[in-house]
Amino acid sequence: MMNYAVEVRGLRVIRGGQTVLHDVSAQVPVGSVTGLLGPSGCGKTTLMRSIVGVQKVAAGEVRVLGMPAGSAALRDRIGYVTQAPSVYGDLSMRENLRYFASVLGAPRDDPERVVAAVGMEGKEDARVDRLSGGQRARVSLAAALLGTPQVLVLDEPTVGLDPVLRAELWGLFHRLAEAEDPVTLLISSHVMDEASRCTRLLLMREGRILASDTPEALLEQTGSADIEGAFLALVGAAS
Amino acid sequence: MSVRRTLATARRVLEQLRHDPRTIALMLIVPCVLISLLKWVFDASPHVFQSVGAALLGIFPFTVMFLVTSVGMLRERTTGTLERLLTMPLAKADLLGGYALAFGSVALVQAGIASALTIGLLGLKVAGPVWAVFVVALLDALLGMALGLFTSAFARTEFQAVQFLPAFVLPQFLLCGLFAPRDRMQPVLRWISDVLPLSYAVSAMDKITAHGTVTGGLITDMAIIAGAGVLALALGAATLRRRTD
Numbered sequence: 223m224m225n226y227a228v229e230v231r232g233l234r235v236i237r238g239g240q241t242v243l244h245d246v247s248a249q250v251p252v253g254s255v256t257g258l259l260g261p262s263g264c265g266k267t268t269l270m271r272s273i274v275g276v277q278k279v280a281a282g283e284v285r286v287l288g289m290p291a292g293s294a295a296l297r298d299r300i301g302y303v304t305q306a307p308s309v310y311g312d313l314s315m316r317e318n319l320r321y322f323a324s325v326l327g328a329p330r331d332d333p334e335r336v337v338a339a340v341g342m343e344g345k346e347d348a349r350v351d352r353l354s355g356g357q358r359a360r361v362s363l364a365a366a367l368l369g370t371p372q373v374l375v376l377d378e379p380t381v382g383l384d385p386v387l388r389a390e391l392w393g394l395f396h397r398l399a400e401a402e403d404p405v406t407l408l409i410s411s412h413v414m415d416e417a418s419r420c421t422r423l424l425l426m427r428e429g430r431i432l433a434s435d436t437p438e439a440l441l442e443q444t445g446s447a448d449i450e451g452a453f454l455a456l457v458g459a460a461s
Numbered sequence: 462m463s464v465r466r467t468l469a470t471a472r473r474v475l476e477q478l479r480h481d482p483r484t485i486a487l488m489l490i491v492p493c494v495l496i497s498l499l500k501w502v503f504d505a506s507p508h509v510f511q512s513v514g515a516a517l518l519g520i521f522p523f524t525v526m527f528l529v530t531s532v533g534m535l536r537e538r539t540t541g542t543l544e545r546l547l548t549m550p551l552a553k554a555d556l557l558g559g560y561a562l563a564f565g566s567v568a569l570v571q572a573g574i575a576s577a578l579t580i581g582l583l584g585l586k587v588a589g590p591v592w593a594v595f596v597v598a599l600l601d602a603l604l605g606m607a608l609g610l611f612t613s614a615f616a617r618t619e620f621q622a623v624q625f626l627p628a629f630v631l632p633q634f635l636l637c638g639l640f641a642p643r644d645r646m647q648p649v650l651r652w653i654s655d656v657l658p659l660s661y662a663v664s665a666m667d668k669i670t671a672h673g674t675v676t677g678g679l680i681t682d683m684a685i686i687a688g689a690g691v692l693a694l695a696l697g698a699a700t701l702r703r704r705t706d
Contacts, residue, residue, distance in 0.1 A: 237706055238706075274548055275548070275703070275704065276544055276547065276548060276703060276704055276705060277704065277705070277706075278704050278705065278706050292703065292704065294550070297548060297549055297550040298549070298550045300548065302545065302548050304541045304544070304545070306540070306541055307541075308540060308541030308542050308544065308545040309542065309545075310473070310477060310540075310542060311540070312477050312480050312481060313473070313476055313477060313480065317473070317476050320469075321469055321470075321472070321473040322545075322549070324465060324466065324469035325466055325469060325470075325546065325549050325550065325551050325555075326549055326550065327465075327550070349480065365545070
């Protein structure tokens, strides 16, 4: 039996009268780097918000580490990076991280560790709103790495980053997942070519999960050369 | 609620202010300029300055804290930092306490400078103890903060947040007894002014300037301001939702 860090069953979310998620069910295995892929507007962010426990849901069940999503006990075990960097633009990276570290009760030297992890050494004292978009995204990611999160939910963390840096971050994600106390990562992207970097995939379209498997199995099942092709084949099969 | 998280929040809010020296200067200098201007405008009739000078010492901290809190909290909402904080082990009381601590200390500095100028240089006569002026100014500041926090929940943009100042605060200016004595207002207005908290701020300052000792009426006024602040804070806390649409 597989051990799941995130289990979603029959999740329905309605926003502004529109059903955004239609009875979605999905699992994220412990220690996996799961990619949540799908076009813009397909409900990836809403699904992630539901998992973090900040989304009002109409029906269904979301459990994280065996507890209902949003439980108080999960608040220092789950790290969440929103699409737009949610850090204080009028503070430096150092001040941001010091604040979030003390909220989390992380050790005093933890900010240094996460600055190095996202490759931002030497830029700690610049005001965050003077940094580039990609650098701000890394400050936001660094804040989510503080403490000892067991689940990381990252909404498009690599968008707009230089390819070298992107490769480094994916390397970091895999190191976290393969650590002795494995971190489970759920990473969304609308760029299909990031699929090959994941150990598992959830393909989403129009508020529904199209497929949930390893990248290799999806390619084999659809007989496609790449995930984009597999996606198209699955859409064709579903309609 | 945790002392560490509350102090960390207060420190963070003060750090944000420190990066914005222009706002600090505006918060500290504008009240002084306005009070000096008032003194000058009513140069020919000094009793006017004597009757409204102290009331202004209570109104400025209220107004300034209302503005900075509503805009500050709106920014927390729109930039997603509030959502991030609420996914972390931070109690709402830690966040509100941190804001109260940070802005409360700024309010004390503001009240200190403004009252030194008003009482020391401009010669406002205060019969009662000066510390009471500070206590009332601080309570007014916290009330302004609590109302600003509450109203920020109804603003989507900073434009709207700033417009809440005329909507929420100016009517209180007109009705608080600053322009016309409350006991000579039309009964309906009098009744409205009775439930608006700023009326008690003005009333408290009037009592301090008029009486040499702390009277029971002054204590009642202070209690009402504090009570209104707690009520507004509770309403404001209710607008901080961990789960949103």
